[in-house]
Amino acid sequence: xxxxxxxxxxxxxxxxxxxxxxxxxxxxxxxxxxxxxxxxxxxxxxxxxxxxxxxxxxxxxxxxxxxxxxxxxxxxxxxxxxxxxxxxxxxxxxxxxxxxxxxxxxxxxxxxxxxxxxxxxxxxxxxxxxxxxxxxxxxxxxxxxxxxxxxxxxxxxxxxxxxxxxxxxxxxxxxxxxxxxxxxxxxxxxxxxxxxxxxxxxxxxxxxxxxxxxxxxxxxxxxxxxxxxxxxxxxxxxxxxxxxxxxxxxxxxxxxxxxxxxxxxxxxxxxxxxxxxxxxxxxxxxxxxxxxxxxxxxxxxxxxxxxxxxxxxxxxxxxxxxxxxxxxxxxxxxxxxxxxxxxxxxxxxxxxxxxxxxxx
Numbered sequence: 001x002x003x004x005x006x007x008x009x010x011x012x013x014x015x016x017x018x019x020x021x022x023x024x025x026x027x028x029x030x031x032x033x034x035x036x037x038x039x040x041x042x043x044x045x046x047x048x049x050x051x052x053x054x055x056x057x058x059x060x061x062x063x064x065x066x067x068x069x070x071x072x073x074x075x076x077x078x079x080x081x082x083x084x085x086x087x088x089x090x091x092x093x094x095x096x097x098x099x100x101x102x103x104x105x106x107x108x109x110x111x112x113x114x115x116x117x118x119x120x121x122x123x124x125x126x127x128x129x130x131x132x133x134x135x136x137x138x139x140x141x142x143x144x145x146x147x148x149x150x151x152x153x154x155x156x157x158x159x160x161x162x163x164x165x166x167x168x169x170x171x172x173x174x175x176x177x178x179x180x181x182x183x184x185x186x187x188x189x190x191x192x193x194x195x196x197x198x199x200x201x202x203x204x205x206x207x208x209x210x211x212x213x214x215x216x217x218x219x220x221x222x223x224x225x226x227x228x229x230x231x232x233x234x235x236x237x238x239x240x241x242x243x244x245x246x247x248x249x250x251x252x253x254x255x256x257x258x259x260x261x262x263x264x265x266x267x268x269x270x271x272x273x274x275x276x277x278x279x280x281x282x283x284x285x286x287x288x289x290x291x292x293x294x295x296x297x298x299x300x301x302x303x304x305x306x307x308x309x310x311x312x313x314x315x316x317x318x319x320x321x322x323x324x325x326x327x328x329x330x331x332x333x334x335x336x337x338x339x340x341x342x343x344x345x346x347x348x349x350x351x352x353x354x355x356x357x358x359x360x
Contacts, residue, residue, distance in 0.1 A: 015306030016161030139284030166291035281327035
């Protein structure tokens with residue numbers, strides 16, 4: 001079975017979904033492919049910053065997301081040995097230190113906005129198995145497996161928005177440079193204790209960072225840095241002494257931690273790395289988001305950078321000129337910004353301990 005569209009976007013995360021919506025609005029036919037069978041899949045980076053907020057407002061999406069549920073962070077606290085040592089509050093003009101937006105809410109708002117356009121199509125459970133090229137090497141389609149059936153999508157442009165392990169990037173043989181940061185991350189989510197306000201809390205434990213992010217619907221997300229590659233050894237050790245360090249760092253979490261984190265299985269491991277890809281596109285193919293520049297969790301830049309990529313790429317694509325898309329200009333507009341953000345992430349990681357040198 002064959003299908004033909006102007007643009008095929010692989011990966012229905014926030015960046016891919018936003019790009020599909022913006023192109024559909026420009027009367028460009030677009031097919032958005034997602035390999036999973038639901039939009040509300042597990043997702044860890046769910047905070048938008050000022051840039052992400054501005055993009056959502058630019059396209060009239062912010063109010064819809066807010067109606068579904070979001071949470072504005074009121075302050076950032078630093079804790080040492082169970083005591084609060086420093087507090088940072090937002091600039092009055094901004095009014096928050098980041099906004100927690102569940103991915104399901106963000107995607108629902110974007111997809112509902114795109115749905116009325118005849119130029120928009122969306123397919124779940126669709127896994128790309130190959131990229132198709134013509135005799136000159138220009139990309140012109142993808143081969144897809146959906147519900148056990150193989151079919152072909154012919155298109156004028158393929159966009160890989162399929163994450164840091166991008167199938168599109170790998171199949172296009174585009175090399176990416178991986179940088180390790182010396183740590184991995186353990187995620188866990190617990191209910192908030194009573195009288196918990198929308199805050200971000202940071203602590204230093206055994207020289208490693210622990211972060212708490214308040215979430216919509218009464219949850220706290222825990223991000224615990226551990227030495228890179230240490231988890232297989234760590235989980236062979238007794239669990240209780242490890243979790244006692246978390247309770248010592250944040251005493252008010254004691255009861256909810258003891259009730260909800262009872263074994264190593266209550267953590268999810270994230271292999272932390274960042275990446276830079278010199279080539280952001282080729283004839284008939286472009287990459288955005290983590291597919292072209294994976295971020296570490298530091299500063300919650302990944303989601304916002306993907307939204308910005310989609311915003312910039314959509315501004316450069318016109319229905320009449322898809323085949324002549326200037327990939328160099330597209331990449332140049334974003335590459336320098338990404339390099340600055342990744343340098344800032346490294347600076348924040350290396351300087352984290354210095355936040356605890358003075359007790360205020």
